[in-house]
Amino acid sequence: MIRVLIVDDSATARHILREILESDARLKVVGLAADAYIARDMIVELKPDVICLDVEMPRMDGVTFLQKLMLHYPTPVVMVSSLTRNSANTTLDALEAGAIDYVTKPHSHIYDGKEEIKEELIQKVVNASHARVQKKIPMMKVNPHHTSLSETTHKVIVIGASTGGTEALKVVLGGLPSTSPAVLVVQHMPHSFLESFAMRLNQLCVLDVKMARHGEFLQTGTVYIAQGGKHMVLRRSGASYFIEIGLGAKVSGHCPSVDVLFNSVSKVAGSNAIGVILTGMGSDGARGLFHMHEAGAKTIAQNEESCVVYGMPKESVKLGGVDEVLPLPEIAHAIVKMLV
Structure with missing residues (x-):
């Protein structure tokens, strides 16, 4: 039984969230x-x-x-908040602060949209119960590894991540030098948040971070973030x-899918590629x-030990497709060594 505490200033929202969660036999709401x-x-008393957790509260x-x-008091948290003009940045602030995941309330009247969020909310709360939560220490800006790399267009780095x-990604991309080959990233996240996420990464990294565009040719020192839903x-x-972006059915439960990107790279780049699988629930990318x-x-x-959720990396290791299993702070250095 997964014990859940709901924190929301709306009595209606608390009631509906409790109703949704307790419709699943694995979940028990222990407090409001x-x-x-x-x-x-x-x-402190209930130890959920x-x-x-709601965002906007008195x-x-x-x-x-x-x-x-x-x-x-580190505890797995799923943010449940209304969609507002600033929700993308607020959600990223929450993830930065240590939230495991987030669910967007579909309407101001939550009664009208409870069926829309039911499956997602239950699954994300269950996933969060398995997450590794550690004391959150403010992260210092990562210094890139200043290894001299020759500028090349035939190498490519691809990264997949989820929860x-x-x-x-801040740690890995922040540790790569400006002369790195192009980096393609699939991060499971709604499209409405990805533009803000790319902008934040761009401020933190010496690499140029941008949203990927259909037909765009890869440039050295640039990170391309996959669009949501494509x-x-x-x-x-x-x-x-060059990058090709298009609509399609979910693969391995996701669109964009890490598997779709990695499979294309295996055919097009072969031994000229480096693939990295980071923390995340499920098996996409394995x-x-x-x-x-x-x-x-x-x-x-x-x-x-360094994953929030050891799902995607675990499945990748089980399949036998991994050369090195490394703590998060060592991955950027390992990538640079592979490129030299």
Whole structure:
């Protein structure tokens, strides 16, 4: 039984969220709190396995509360908030502060949209109960590895990530030098958040980080983030690589899918590629990484101890497609060594 605490200033929202969660036999709501101060006392007393936390609350907002919680009483948190003009940045702030995942309330009247979020909310709370949560220490800006790399267009780096990946990508991409080959990234995240996410990464990295565009040719020192709801694949024209983006059914449960990107890279780039699989629930990317490995690419998986959720890397290791299993802080250095 997964014990859940709901923190929301709306009595209606608390009631509906409880109704949704307790419709699943695996979940039990052990407490309802109207604000952060009530929640603080309940957490100490009830010791919930997962907290569902609203963003906009009186006395203390959800992100501020989350920052304090992760510093003093680390607990898996799923943010449940309304979609607003600033929701993308607020969601990224929450993930930065240590939230495992997020669910967007579909309407101001939550009664009208409870069926829309039911499956997603239940699954994300269950996933969060398995997540690794550690005391959140403010992350220092990562210094890139200043290894001299020759500028080349025939090498390419591809990275797949899901739950916990927004923070993991900061560490990996922040550690790569400006002369790195082009990097293609699939991060499972709604399209409405990805533009803001790319902008944040661009501010943190010496690499140029941008949203991928259909037909765009790859440039050295550039990171391309896959669009939400569309698959991204690598193609080749003569000596140059370019990106193809298109609609398609979910693969391995996702669109964009890491498997789709990695499979295309195995065929187009072969031994000239480096594949990296980071923290995330499920198995997306495992088969694609195996195919890259079979094609001669170098492959890396994040280790269990540094993952928020050891799902995608675990499945990749089980399939036998991983050359190195490394702690998150060592991955960027390993990539650079593979390129020299």
